[in-house]
Amino acid sequence: MASFMAAALLVLLLLSSSRMSGASPLPAETQQNVFVVDNYGARGDGKHDDVQPLAKAWNAACSSSRPAVLLVPEGKTYLLSSVTLSGPCKSSVVFMVKGTLAAPRSRSAWSQNDRSRWILIQGVNGLTVSGGGTINGNGDVWWTNSCKVNKALPCTKAPTALTFHQCNNLQVENLKLVNSQQIHLSVEDCSAVQLARLSITAPGTSPNTDGIHITRSKDVQVKDCVIKTGDDCISIENGAHNLDVSKVVCGPGHGISVGSLGDDNSRAEVSGITIDSVQLYGTTNGARIKTWQGGSGYAKGITFQNMIMDNVQNPIIIDQSYCDSAKPCNRGHGSAVEVSNVIFKNIRGTTVSKDAIKLSCSNTISCSGIVLENIDLKMEGGKGDTESTCQNAKWQKSGTVIPQPCQFQN
Template sequence: MGLERHLVSIFFLWFCYNSCDGRILEDPLSNWVDDALPYDDGPYTTYFSAIDDEEHELRPDQLMSVIDFEPAISEFKRLDDVGSPQSSERVVNVDDFGAKGDGADDTKAFEAAWEEACSSAPSVLMVSENKNYHLKPIIFSGPCRSSIRVMISGTLEASSDRSDWNGQDQKHWLVFREIDNLRVEGHGTINGNGKIWWENSCKINKTLPCEDAPTALSFYSCRHLVLKNLRIKDSQQMHVSIEACVNVVASHLIVTAPETSPNTDGIHVASTRDMQIMNCMIGTGDDCISLVGGSQNVTATNITCGPGHGISIGSLGNGKSEDHVAMVTVNGAKFFGTTNGVRIKTWQGGSGNASNIKFQNIDMRNVTRPIVIDQYYCDSMKPCPSEQQSAVEVSNVVYKSITGTSASEVALTFHCSKNFPCHDIVLQDINLVGNGGEPTTGSCKNIEGISAGTVYPHPCF
């Protein structure tokens, strides 16, 4: 009887995913972000740990040259062009406040221009094209008087002097915080100038102590946010961070960094709900997209990823924390030469859950670990306990219409906790073979699920 109830619950999950307009059942976290904790200077602790990550090193054949990013910029312009300032908007140009865009420090001019634009209703902050504006760490704070647009047509480049962060928040470079109805767009470039930071990373030079490094572009506690038509490159660490935000659209972004650059996640989402990530091309040295605790109702569509570590939910539960992620859909993605494809990663000893998740319509090429659930994730110099009494529960996950090639024999990896097994996992229409058509296998521990349609490699649960 217990088995019968279990099969009925899995069938109901499958039916909802395929018959209810793609929507997932409402989750009790619906108001979680409204009660999010105040701004914390240390939300990214796991990104600064030192680890000899040799298993994640890319081989020479997994190069960024797989994807030609440059032609995509003009294509994105054609598909989703940015309009000129409206007659009802007050135009505030940073050049009118003393910005030169000639390699000198323009931070003060940007701060003054922002104060003027933020106090106007409505307004557009203009960053001129064909200029390169050098900026030290800067915070663009709200609330603003009305809606506001930031039109970046030129290049914003971070200072290459690490001492400019002395006495500052070393985890951030450009920050937009507590602003409603904000649009940041314009076909320009945000250059984190990260090389000097990578060279001083303990992951690159293991004789150095592990220190914080800035995220290039951060949004905190913003509602009704649009980020589109920009290139973000060579961040000091993470490229884009969306934290404690509601109702977000990130589209037509090109995010790039060398495959060897440490911890350079493309788009990082935390404590955020109701977000769409669309039509983005991401190739970095870490996760193309990462979603951590408090992320709810997030959809990613038409994503190109590679090189990098794939699209990850997690890590969750680090330091025995309680994390919840729910209602996440990745629909339409292409992976090229990544170390992982779609991955859920949690630490032993944590609590909470990752549930109501769907990965579908995905093409993988030369991906080392195409499908992964890892409840024994350990990104630490010290050994992690192999089994603890608590873990982040992983349930109600659907993998549908995923095809392509695996760079390793094991194409399906489900390593789940003995005390909190993964359950209600569905595999439907999966075909993952070796790069040369070789057979592949799956590796399973403590997982309960079903398969539908043709599934290869054959499910190991």
Template sequence: MAFLKLLAFFLFVIVAIEASSSYEKKMGAMMESFDLLAGFDYSDKVVINVGDYGAKGDGKDDSEAFEKAWKVACSSSKPVTYMVPNYKYLLKPLTFSGPCKSNVSVMIEGLIDASSDLSDWDGKNRRHWLLFDEINDLEVGGGGTINGNGKTWWDNSCKINKSLPCRDAPTAITFSKCKNLKVNDLNIRNSQQIHVSFERCSKVQVSRISISAPEKSPNTDGIHVTGTQDIDISNCVIETGDDCISIVSGSQGVKAMNITCGPGHGISVGSLGAHKSEAHVSDVLVDTANFSGTSNGVRIKTWQGGSGYAKNIIFQNINMKNVRNPIIIDQDYCDSKKPCHEQKSAVEVSNILYKNIKGTSASEIAVNFECSKSVPCHDIVLENINLVREGGGAAKSSCKNVKWTRKGDQVFPVPCDIDIMDY
């Protein structure tokens, strides 16, 4: 009997040990699972759908619903997707104000139309239609279309109807004072004036934007960069009635890569120095671009009487097809009804490199440097340039008040007043 009790005791201990071991293994596995789960953010983004706030998407005014949805999205403490589904929306002038509590992704899948009634801007800032103001960590995309319905504005422009006074017209989309901004995968059409503008922003990425407006539409720049630092623009197709990309004062660290431009006025640094102002642009790279049927290719334009500088600029790996002014610096720029007289001051243009540029010029003068007598252009370098007349024949260059040089032997048209660099 004593032996049986002892045996039973030992069996109990063995079972208990095995049970304990199994329990520990199970608990260990469970704890590992919890540890894995802890590595995931399973609090998904909050989705704010404009349809839930009254937007019907039937082509009628949805401005109030968009505004209500934005206030909720911007006040969320969690990351937010602001969703615009695949319907047709009509919007009057609207401001998406920050700062927001968390990062916001605006996903535009549908079509957003601007009101065609100019009176909707009465008492409001006529320079804006859709304004994103002071929002950090913002992303805007979604593959949808933004249509400015600009024809009414164009018909009332002083550049179309000379009898009318010149007045401001809206930019379709403006990003003002935004940091860590991404704008990708959008179609922007027929803006009232500029299509998309980046004003006093920093750390900006822009890619896969398609912009189109008629060749005769006035002041419809594609992408406008002002007072902005560290902006990368890539893989964009731009067809407008003005500059495909314009880069103006206060901008630094601007990169534009893989750009298709035409029709339009080309890619321009400027205009700079209007109304005797001081302007600064530096560290610009335009790399890999195709221009077709544009009035200019790569251009720097400044007003007489201004001050400041445009410097450290590279234009390279560029194809021109039937471009009227493939390479141009114009320090006598004058977009005014009154004549512009020669001034003693000018924006200094220096340290400009033109490299690997080829194609055809629609005019006889393929390279035109029209610089200031008081502040001549200097440190202008050309390398591997091959520009000929559209339809065949030699092109020419024209120089005024410029100190420029060539690197290597492959520079056509042959530069005027040249100093050959010894490399």
């Protein structure tokens, strides 16, 4: 993959230099593996729908027997209605987004039958998406019509901006995602995924605009990302296994969340999660695990470590009675997703709430194997001492832990 990326960049440099110098076009054998959307009828004026030219360029690149580059040129805005780019492809593809892909501003541009996705890429192996360009969801109209903003409205789905489904050996890097209608980037049923150097931005008041959403996927790495949203910076849901997150800056938003798990009495399985070297600024939560009562399954082998928190409301929280206000809440004591073997290590910073550590676990299945190690969480501005609360949590302490872990457990 590295050698192909180098070759692809060389091709792009040659294309650029030939245009600037007025030299003769590159020979056909070089050109044939760079598929420029403009050559398939895309206007890039931000007014005309370029979805069909993009689909044609994708089909050509995907059908190439040699490694191919699909190029969205810089300096232009390509308006796209909802689109699905499908594999399998005959060879590896680099989707080079240098310009801007923009969603329609009107909700009527989406089918009434399926408004769940904007750009869907599925069934592609060995795909790289890069280029430094922008994916703009123009989500304002969706936010104002959300039941979380206007409680008089019915709760309906809004599109996820960029979805990868059943993609293996996937790399997504060096992109800007802004103002998604709902989730910015979703990884679903994928394996061997690398997400790096992504900038994800939406207002802190925008509803359900998770930065990165990972579900039913394994062997995923997320690193060197800056995420500012109105919901979870990273949401880790059912079927996530062997996930490593490192060097992420988060805020505003709801923090780094495992869950929610077990909604609608479903079974959830999550394991092998490491969150390392994360900075959180002004977020609602810091390191969070959230599960619904009535669910089943497990969330185990989870480590939050080397985290810095600034002005965070709930720095460390396990909530086995989670409830989204968009759904009816059931606070009964039914079954629960089992939470075990969770480590909170080397976490420091400030909080705006006294309860810096909250371990609120189920009466049915208590949390077990919780380790608190080297924690230093103080009130923002030195306004009193922080505290911790526990319910049905089996924990152990290592090193200095501030606030002192709760002394009594049910």
